[in-house]
Amino acid sequence: MKTENTNRIWPDLIVLNEHHTLSFDELIALSGLSRTELQQLVENGALNPEHLIETSFKNTNISTWHFSSHHLVSVRQLSRLKRDFELESNSLSLILVFLERIRELEKQLQHLDGAN
Amino acid sequence: MKFKDYYEILDVSRTATIDEIKKSYKKLAHQYHPDVTKDPKGEEKFKEIGEAYATLKDKEKRAAYDDLGKHGAGEDFRPPPNWGGSNNGHGQGNPFGQYSQQNGQQNPYDDIDLADLFANFYTGKRQSQSRNQAMVGQDYELAASISLEDANIGTTLDLNFSVPEQDAQGLVKQVPHSFIARIPKGVTNSTKMLLRGKGGKGFNGGTTGNLYLNISFLPHKLFKVVEHDLFIDLPITPWEAALGTTVIVPTLQGVVNLKIPAGSKNGQKMRIIKRGMPKKNGEHGDLFAVIQLVMPPNLSDSERELLTKLKEISSFNPRAHFE
Numbered sequence: 386m387k388t389e390n391t392n393r394i395w396p397d398l399i400v401l402n403e404h405h406t407l408s409f410d411e412l413i414a415l416s417g418l419s420r421t422e423l424q425q426l427v428e429n430g431a432l433n434p435e436h437l438i439e440t441s442f443k444n445t446n447i448s449t450w451h452f453s454s455h456h457l458v459s460v461r462q463l464s465r466l467k468r469d470f471e472l473e474s475n476s477l478s479l480i481l482v483f484l485e486r487i488r489e490l491e492k493q494l495q496h497l498d499g500a501n
Numbered sequence: 502m503k504f505k506d507y508y509e510i511l512d513v514s515r516t517a518t519i520d521e522i523k524k525s526y527k528k529l530a531h532q533y534h535p536d537v538t539k540d541p542k543g544e545e546k547f548k549e550i551g552e553a554y555a556t557l558k559d560k561e562k563r564a565a566y567d568d569l570g571k572h573g574a575g576e577d578f579r580p581p582p583n584w585g586g587s588n589n590g591h592g593q594g595n596p597f598g599q600y601s602q603q604n605g606q607q608n609p610y611d612d613i614d615l616a617d618l619f620a621n622f623y624t625g626k627r628q629s630q631s632r633n634q635a636m637v638g639q640d641y642e643l644a645a646s647i648s649l650e651d652a653n654i655g656t657t658l659d660l661n662f663s664v665p666e667q668d669a670q671g672l673v674k675q676v677p678h679s680f681i682a683r684i685p686k687g688v689t690n691s692t693k694m695l696l697r698g699k700g701g702k703g704f705n706g707g708t709t710g711n712l713y714l715n716i717s718f719l720p721h722k723l724f725k726v727v728e729h730d731l732f733i734d735l736p737i738t739p740w741e742a743a744l745g746t747t748v749i750v751p752t753l754q755g756v757v758n759l760k761i762p763a764g765s766k767n768g769q770k771m772r773i774i775k776r777g778m779p780k781k782n783g784e785h786g787d788l789f790a791v792i793q794l795v796m797p798p799n800l801s802d803s804e805r806e807l808l809t810k811l812k813e814i815s816s817f818n819p820r821a822h823f824e
Binding site for chain 2 (some may be wrong): 398399400401414417461462465466470498
């Protein structure tokens, strides 16, 4: 079989953490969830934008949400659970809140593990 | 081609209704879904379950699968002549036409995985319908482990993997890729990285999928890592703890001298600032040396004599609060 792109170095590697943000459109493209589903997550307070960036285009101000890129990890997990368990859209906010809570608790557990 | 018994995988009979198939799939998904279970084999097992469900929940795919006949799991087999043709009762043409039309090939099914075959099910059948429909390429995840030493200074990873891709004839084949990924210093354990446009190819102008790289740290013989902080067990003798001493402690950036104050306790953490893992902003986490009081495995005569004397003269009672 033919091997493609042998020994190419990936220059555009993004670490998904709090130092890198993604725009709302990027999150839609990457998450596997629809615009409406993501909007609902934000409106329900399950997904919190890092900041709002305002740009001007043809004398019109456009506001765009930006999210810390680490949210992509839990939102993709949510998207997989929705697909594989055929979940209803209105349960997604609740599940994301629990996923984030589990992530925080696991982090705290890791700290306690290291410290003991 | 190796046979996979999708009914056995989903733990249902061959006459199961769609509701029974769905119910069993959901039960197994709760047990093995990689986002739910801690079972290290969960991901592999769920892949099989998902593959079986994707085929059996679809009426046409299930009919085509049933037409393959019953074989033992893992058994080499060939689909019967005209399998998947318009005679499957659905009258919509041959969904596997692209395989059977490979002229000059001994057996076009030889290097095909059953999953890839069914993933390709509608390609031939609905090619005309989907000709103008853009489809985004699939996302993939890769896992790689690096040492703490490499994470401390940044490293490169040589990654080799295969992803299923459609060729010019519309056949799904595993295509090998080989890339070098630069891992910057400052990553933490379980870091996820995004490689845009390195996943499966899109169809009909659809964008290429993405690749996610999950970085974990290999276990280290001395250090435990929590985010950017490191922890090391620091064994000291009871008399070093009682009297105080200075010990040499290894760090990822070389050794340091650490002063142990008199009266140190077992489990006490000594913080050595900026000797942990690097952070993205140029800062460093800290190293925590955790005091572990250890006794010599065998006491010499003079050690025993001195300890006996200490026992006789000491009035310290660590269990005074019991009284």
